[in-house]
Amino acid sequence: MLMLRDVMRRFVSGDSEVRALDGMNFTLGEGEFVTVIGSNGAGKSTLLKAICGLVEIDSGAVELDGTDITRWPIHRRGALIGRIAQDPHEGTCASMTIAENMALAARRGQSRLLRKAVTSVLAASFRAQLADIGLGLENRLDTRVGTLSGGQRQALSLLMATCANPRLLLLDEHLANLDPRTSEVVMEATARLIAAEKLAAIMVTHNMAEAIAWGDRLIMLHAGRIIFQAAGGEKAALTVPELVERFHVASGQALTDDRALLTP
Numbered sequence: 001m002l003m004l005r006d007v008m009r010r011f012v013s014g015d016s017e018v019r020a021l022d023g024m025n026f027t028l029g030e031g032e033f034v035t036v037i038g039s040n041g042a043g044k045s046t047l048l049k050a051i052c053g054l055v056e057i058d059s060g061a062v063e064l065d066g067t068d069i070t071r072w073p074i075h076r077r078g079a080l081i082g083r084i085a086q087d088p089h090e091g092t093c094a095s096m097t098i099a100e101n102m103a104l105a106a107r108r109g110q111s112r113l114l115r116k117a118v119t120s121v122l123a124a125s126f127r128a129q130l131a132d133i134g135l136g137l138e139n140r141l142d143t144r145v146g147t148l149s150g151g152q153r154q155a156l157s158l159l160m161a162t163c164a165n166p167r168l169l170l171l172d173e174h175l176a177n178l179d180p181r182t183s184e185v186v187m188e189a190t191a192r193l194i195a196a197e198k199l200a201a202i203m204v205t206h207n208m209a210e211a212i213a214w215g216d217r218l219i220m221l222h223a224g225r226i227i228f229q230a231a232g233g234e235k236a237a238l239t240v241p242e243l244v245e246r247f248h249v250a251s252g253q254a255l256t257d258d259r260a261l262l263t264p
């Protein structure tokens with residue numbers, strides 16, 4: 001359903017040039033869930049940004065459901081692609097309540113006429129969705145989002161990113177700043193949502209164990225290219241030390257993201 005063809009994106013800083021995406025070819029199947037790992041600067045975030053339109057590509061093409069969306073602006077892709085970043089501030093508005101945040105996300109893509117009518121009906125649905133997550137937010141619809149924990153805000157971001165029934169969900173280290181228990185709760189909620197909505201999803205994580213445990217396929221990025229991938233039984237049988245070794249062999253370098261090794 002998603003296809004990147006020979007995607008190139010360079011960044012110039014000073015007199016050096018970085019190829020954040022260096023002829024990237026990547027295909028995602030209908031409802032497929034792919035996890036992405038790679039050291040700092042490998043191009044993971046740029047890959048997701050090129051897909052959702054936050055970053056323009058220099059050459060190549062991005063296709064969604066057979067349509068070339070390469071030149072589509074970000075807002076046009078928004079109805080089809082949900083994205084959650086590492087920073088909870090990106091996905092939610094601190095000065096508004098939980099209900100207001102969710103209503104805003106739910107209204108995306110709907111006509112003005114519909115907006116007033118849905119409000120009261122939505123409240124019950126919001127409560128049910130929040131209860132499903134399991135972080136005790138269902139009775140706090142009128143709480144300002146700025147007072148919530150990072151994990152609660154990421155859980156809310158997750159509901160907001162998926163409520164408009166996108167085709168594809170992009171997760172850019174959305175668990176990175178959460179404590180281990182909350183991270184587990186939000187990850188389980190993420191996986192449940194992906195399965196229930198039959199969403200195609202790409203999840204970037206620095207946690208190799210997480211990348212092995214979740215999803216249908218794992219890809220490893222280095223210098224803007226995919227240097228290793230595994231799916232099915234081969235992926236399930238991977239271990240963290242094996243992945244680290246794969247990285248050494250494929251990149252000829254040591255892994256520069258210490259978090260990947262230190263996180264259990």
Ligand SMILES: Nc1ncnc2c1ncn2[C@@H]1O[C@H](COP(=O)(O)OP(=O)(O)O)[C@@H](O)[C@H]1O
Nearest residue numbers: 011013018020039040041042043044045046047
């Ligand atoms: N806006 C930008 N300006 C300049 N360089 C950038 C920009 N975004 C990314 N880069 C560079 O592109 C490379 C890939 O970045 P990124 O996709 O953020 O890596 P990752 O998410 O894998 O850590 C890095 O070398 C980074 O410094």
Ligand SMILES: [Mg+2]
Nearest residue numbers: 044045046172
């Ligand atoms: Mg990144």
